[in-house]
Amino acid sequence: MKTLFDKIWDAHVVSTVEGGPTQLYIDRHFCHEVTSPQAFNGLRARGLKVFRPEKTTLTADHNTPTIDQDQPVKDPISKNQLDTFAKNAAEFNLPLFFPLGHIKNGVVHIIGPENGFTHPGATIVCGDSHTSTHGAFGAIAFGIGTSEVEMVLATQCILQSRPKTMRITFDGKLGKGVTAKDLALYMISKLTTGGATGYFVEYAGEAIRNLSMEERMTVCNLSIEMGARGGMIAPDQTTFDYVNGREFAPKGEEWEKSLAYWKTLNTDEGAKFDKEITFDAADIQPMITYGTNPGMGMGITESIPTLSEVDEAGRISFQKSMEYMGFQPGEKLEGKQIDYVFLGSCTNGRIEDFRAFTAFVKGKKKAGNVIAWLVPGSWMVEKQIREEGLLDILTEAGFALRQPGCSACLAMNDDKVPAGKYAVSTSNRNFEGRQGPGARTILAGPLVAAAAAISGKITDPRN
Amino acid sequence: MEKFITLTSSVVPLPIENVDTDQIIPARFLKATNKDGFGDNLFADWRYNKDGSPKTDFVLNNPTYSGSILVAGKNFGSGSSREHAAWAIDGYGFKVVVSSFFADIFRGNALNNGVLPVVVSTEFLAEVFACVGSNPSTTLTIDLKNQTVTNNATGKSETFEINTYKKECLLNGLDDIDYLLSKKEQIEQFEKARV
Numbered sequence: 329m330k331t332l333f334d335k336i337w338d339a340h341v342v343s344t345v346e347g348g349p350t351q352l353y354i355d356r357h358f359c360h361e362v363t364s365p366q367a368f369n370g371l372r373a374r375g376l377k378v379f380r381p382e383k384t385t386l387t388a389d390h391n392t393p394t395i396d397q398d399q400p401v402k403d404p405i406s407k408n409q410l411d412t413f414a415k416n417a418a419e420f421n422l423p424l425f426f427p428l429g430h431i432k433n434g435v436v437h438i439i440g441p442e443n444g445f446t447h448p449g450a451t452i453v454c455g456d457s458h459t460s461t462h463g464a465f466g467a468i469a470f471g472i473g474t475s476e477v478e479m480v481l482a483t484q485c486i487l488q489s490r491p492k493t494m495r496i497t498f499d500g501k502l503g504k505g506v507t508a509k510d511l512a513l514y515m516i517s518k519l520t521t522g523g524a525t526g527y528f529v530e531y532a533g534e535a536i537r538n539l540s541m542e543e544r545m546t547v548c549n550l551s552i553e554m555g556a557r558g559g560m561i562a563p564d565q566t567t568f569d570y571v572n573g574r575e576f577a578p579k580g581e582e583w584e585k586s587l588a589y590w591k592t593l594n595t596d597e598g599a600k601f602d603k604e605i606t607f608d609a610a611d612i613q614p615m616i617t618y619g620t621n622p623g624m625g626m627g628i629t630e631s632i633p634t635l636s637e638v639d640e641a642g643r644i645s646f647q648k649s650m651e652y653m654g655f656q657p658g659e660k661l662e663g664k665q666i667d668y669v670f671l672g673s674c675t676n677g678r679i680e681d682f683r684a685f686t687a688f689v690k691g692k693k694k695a696g697n698v699i700a701w702l703v704p705g706s707w708m709v710e711k712q713i714r715e716e717g718l719l720d721i722l723t724e725a726g727f728a729l730r731q732p733g734c735s736a737c738l739a740m741n742d743d744k745v746p747a748g749k750y751a752v753s754t755s756n757r758n759f760e761g762r763q764g765p766g767a768r769t770i771l772a773g774p775l776v777a778a779a780a781a782i783s784g785k786i787t788d789p790r791n
Numbered sequence: 792m793e794k795f796i797t798l799t800s801s802v803v804p805l806p807i808e809n810v811d812t813d814q815i816i817p818a819r820f821l822k823a824t825n826k827d828g829f830g831d832n833l834f835a836d837w838r839y840n841k842d843g844s845p846k847t848d849f850v851l852n853n854p855t856y857s858g859s860i861l862v863a864g865k866n867f868g869s870g871s872s873r874e875h876a877a878w879a880i881d882g883y884g885f886k887v888v889v890s891s892f893f894a895d896i897f898r899g900n901a902l903n904n905g906v907l908p909v910v911v912s913t914e915f916l917a918e919v920f921a922c923v924g925s926n927p928s929t930t931l932t933i934d935l936k937n938q939t940v941t942n943n944a945t946g947k948s949e950t951f952e953i954n955t956y957k958k959e960c961l962l963n964g965l966d967d968i969d970y971l972l973s974k975k976e977q978i979e980q981f982e983k984a985r986v
Contacts, residue, residue, distance in 0.1 A: 342981045343974060348956020351974060353981055363873060365824035370968075379978075391822060405822040412824045457872040457896060473874035473900035475967070483971040485978055489954065491895075521809050522866035525895055555869060557895055621809050621869070641913070645808040645864065738818040738871075759813040759870060761836045 329596040332562050333493050333528050336468045336593065340451045342485055349487040355450040356462075357383055357480045358436045361413035362390040362740070363455030367478035368416040378420045380484045385445050386417055387426040389435045390456075391740045394703050394730035397428050406741070420481075434706020434732040437461040437674035441545065442708050444574025448563035448590040453480060458674045458756065459558075460551040464544035465571070466563035466593045468528070471552065491557045492602035494527040495595070498535035500609040505790040507684065508543035509676060509754065509773030511535065512550040513615035513625045515607065521623035525555030527603065530595060535609035536561060541570040542680040549675045550756055553622035562594040614789055617758045617771040618661060620649040624758070628776065628788045634658040652760050653768050654748070661770070661786050668751035669700040669781040670763070671774060672730075673737040676754035677705030679712045681774040686718040688778035688789060694726035695784030701743060702727055703735040727781070739764045752780040792905045794964040798886055799932040799943070801858035803850055804923045810863055811870035812897060816879040818871075829875055830882025851883075855927045860887045862919050862931075867908075868897025877904045887933050889940065891916045902957055903967065909933060909940050909951045918942060935961060 330338070342351040364386075371378070378384065391406045401407040410428060417425040426432040432439055437458055440446045446462045452469035453459060455477045462469035476486045502511060516523075529551055531544075539547065544561050551559030561567075568587060571577045578586045613627040626632065634657045638646045650657060671677070671685050682704065694700060702722065704710040710732060713719050719729060736743040737755035739762065745751045747766025754777050758769035772780070775789035820832045837849050845852040861880065867890040868876060877900040880888065888901065889909045898908045911919075922929040922944040929944040935958065941948040953961075960966070 342977055345956045345970070348954045351971065351977075353978070362821050366826050366874075369825060374968075376972075390818075403822075409822050409824055455872060455874075457870065471872035471896055473872055473877070473896060473903060475874060475900065475903035479968050479971055482968060483975065483978060485971050485974070487956075487967045487970065521869055522892060522894065525866070525869075525892070552870075555866070555894055621811065623809075641865070641917075642808055644806060648807065738813075740818045740821065757811075757813065757870060759811045761817055762813050765817070765836055765841070 329599040331493050331595045331599045331601060332466060332530055332560060332593055333468065336449055336451065337490065339449070345487065349489045351485050352451060352488050354453050354480050354484055354486060355383065356385065356445055356452045358440055358452070358454035358459065359384050359386040359477065360390055360436050360456065361388045361409050363474050364477055365409065365412050365416065366474045367481060368420065370478040371420070371481060376482045378422060378481045381420065381422050382424065383484060384422055384481065385424040385440065386413070386422055387433055387436050387439050388413055388428045390734045390738065392428050392733040393741050394733050394735045394743055397731045431707055434708065435674045435677055435734055437549065438677055438705035438709065441465070442574070442706060444571060444577035447571060447577070447586070448567060449593050453486065457552045458549050460556070461545050461549040461674055463548040463551065463558050463560035464541065465567055466560055466590070468558060468560065470558040491528045492526055494524060494529045494603040494605065495601045496529055496531055497533035497604070497606045498531070498609045499533050499606060500535060501538065502535055502609045502612060505775060506612050506614060507773040507775055508539055508546040510612055510615045511609065512547045513617065513622065513771060514612045516550060516554045516622050517615070517625035518607070519554045519623070521553065521621040522555040524551070527556050529556045529559040531559060531561050537564070540680060541566055542678045545678070546675055550622070553756060563590050614773065614776050616661060616776060616786060618653065618655055619646070620652055620758055620760050622756065622758060622771060624649065625771070628662055628786065631660045632657055662788060664786045665697065665784060666752050666770070666780050666786060667697065667699065667749040668745050669698055669777050670703070670736045670751055670753040670755060671777055672701065672703030672705065672735055673755040674705065675756045676774050677703060677709065679709050681754065682709065682713050682718055684774045685778045686721050688775055689725040689727065689782055690721050692725055692782045694781055697784045698781050700727055700781050701730055701736055703730045704732050706732050736763050738762060752777050752786065792964045792966055795886065795905055795907055795935055795961040797932065797934045797936070798859065799930055800860045801928055801930050802860040802862045802919070802923055803856045803858055804920055805850055805861060805863040806920050808864035809866045809869055812868055812873050812876040813870055815868065815876040816873065821873060821875050826878045828882065829879035830884065833879040833883045859885055860889060860931050860933070861885045862889045862916070862923070865890060865892040867893050869894040872896045874900045877901045877906055881906050889916070889919065889931065902961070905961065907933065907935065907961065911940060911949050911951065915942070915947065915949050918945065918947065
């Protein structure tokens with residue numbers, strides 16, 4: 329009896345190092361401009377070629393502007409990094425290269441699935457911790473460092489210790505106005521930011537089964553925020569329908585063969601996990617974070633913990649985080665004025681997120697005190713926004729679209745929230761300085777972001 | 792990679808929990824295309840004021856504390872997978888990070904750069920912080936061969952975990968990539984068998 333994780337892991341073991349890790353074969357490698365240049369330097373220094381060029385997909389997303397992408401990039405250091413990326417792709421003959429301006433360009437974890445590179449049963453890595461996103465398809469997907477990027481480029485393998493397994497089950501149904509993001513932030517607030525470290529998580533239960541493919545990606549995306557090596561969901565009809573017909577998905581006879589295999593990818597009844605956790609989906613309300621790690625979250629109607637509710641060893645860090653955020657322990661945040669709203673990122677930059685946001689703001693007006701950055705996850709998402717008429721509704725409500733990229737999620741480009749300002753952000757990290765030095769991030773789902781953009785305050789979208 | 796065997800050093804204490812890699816090296820410093828110079832921006836936003844002057848209350852700017860061992864609160868290195876965090880720690884001159892808990896990706900990145908993450912018990916960690924607090928010249932000894940960490944102020948010692956493969960790599964200064972390259976034939980056989 330095997331778990332879903334065991335089945336996929338075991339199918340990719342090339343060898344086991346004595347007293348050490350497993351040599352794991354990688355089916356798909358995603359690559360971006362920020363965590364790859366030193367890996368290519370390493371290949372050059374050792375005189376190596378890329379072993380399987382067609383198994384690496386490259387897109388520029390982290391260090392790119394979200395305006396005037398048709399113009400030369402202004403920041404010379406960023407430009408050099410992007411030029412180096414292009415030079416490396418050319419020198420090492422990598423055919424799947426989607427630079428800035430390419431129709432397939434966008435955030436790596438968005439363009440992968442939407443182009444059909446992400447399949448059930450695959451092993452997927454990228455020099456980016458949110459690679460866990462792809463686990464939504466029933467894949468083993470996880471973030472790696474640059475040394476490992478070099479290993480994958482050189483050998484299509486990496487060395488990994490087998491993680492422990494955890495199953496998190498969500499029974500019942502999510503309430504009205506509660507999104508996949510809220511489900512994930514709720515889970516992380518219960519497990520804490522390191523609560524799943526050392527584990528690979530499988531998500532299960534009625535509330536997970538009912539999620540769309542894009543919602544599942546949001547949940548798996550955030551697995552790393554509780555420290556998990558990755559998160560996965562067993563593939564089902566929702567998965568197969570999503571993958572079928574995409575450009576790089578298997579076709580014809582190959583599709584039938586793949587589908588037959590994918591249908592075997594689930595956890596056998598009675599298979600053992602190292603840890604099991606169960607939540608009731610009905611307990612979840614729209615979530616916000618109040619602190620400086622994603623585990624510091626609460627229901628939008630709740631209050632920040634008081635000092636006595638925080639365990640003693642964590643008090644210095646808790647107080648430091650309250651000081652940074654400008655909040656008081658025990659305080660309620662509903663009704664608090666905010667300055668910025670960011671809709672986008674590999675967590676919430678897909679078409680369904682834009683649909684949800686747009687449906688909420690339709691016929692309303694953006695608050696005058698709010699600067700809103702709406703950043704589609706890819707050019708394909710951007711195209712859909714236009715084609716579905718969402719852009720007209722957004723424009724009418726006082727919003728504008730930016731161009732695709734990671735943008736204010738990590739603020740490597742000019743999309744920085746100024747020091748001391750509050751941003752309600754659909755991204756994944758509220759770390760100090762993450763959205764710009766001194767920026768104060770409140771993580772939330774697309775509906776809470778929409779409600780904040782309209783009222784200018786932290787607002788429960790259910791009201 | 793440099794070989795690692797034993798190290799005795801005074802320590803730099805950072806009693807903060809959940810130190811994420813965005814604090815270790817903020818994203819705006821990730822625009823480089825080589826591994827040099829990250830040590831100068833280690834903990835940049837905690838270490839420097841806006842004008843670039845040092846923040847005197849941050850431990851790296853306090854001449855009382857020095858050494859090649861960083862001692863940090865639990866869950867060190869969470870968040871982004873950026874290996875730049877390991878390069879920054881290495882570049883600054885730390886050879887060891889001691890904590891009661893490390894995030895997975897950071898731990899792997901550190902090992903791949905010859906920086907040794909040493910996991911100690913919560914009690915041991917608290918005692919090190921207390922000793923360094925009362926005597927900044929407190930030293931720790933890390934013995935990789937015997938997998939022990941000793942607080943020389945109290946003489947207390949603990950063993951730490953590391954898999955024998957990684958231990959050999961560190962003791963001999965070898966990379967994973969050397970190992971993987973030696974397995975090329977096996978990789979090709981694996982690919983053929985799958986089709």
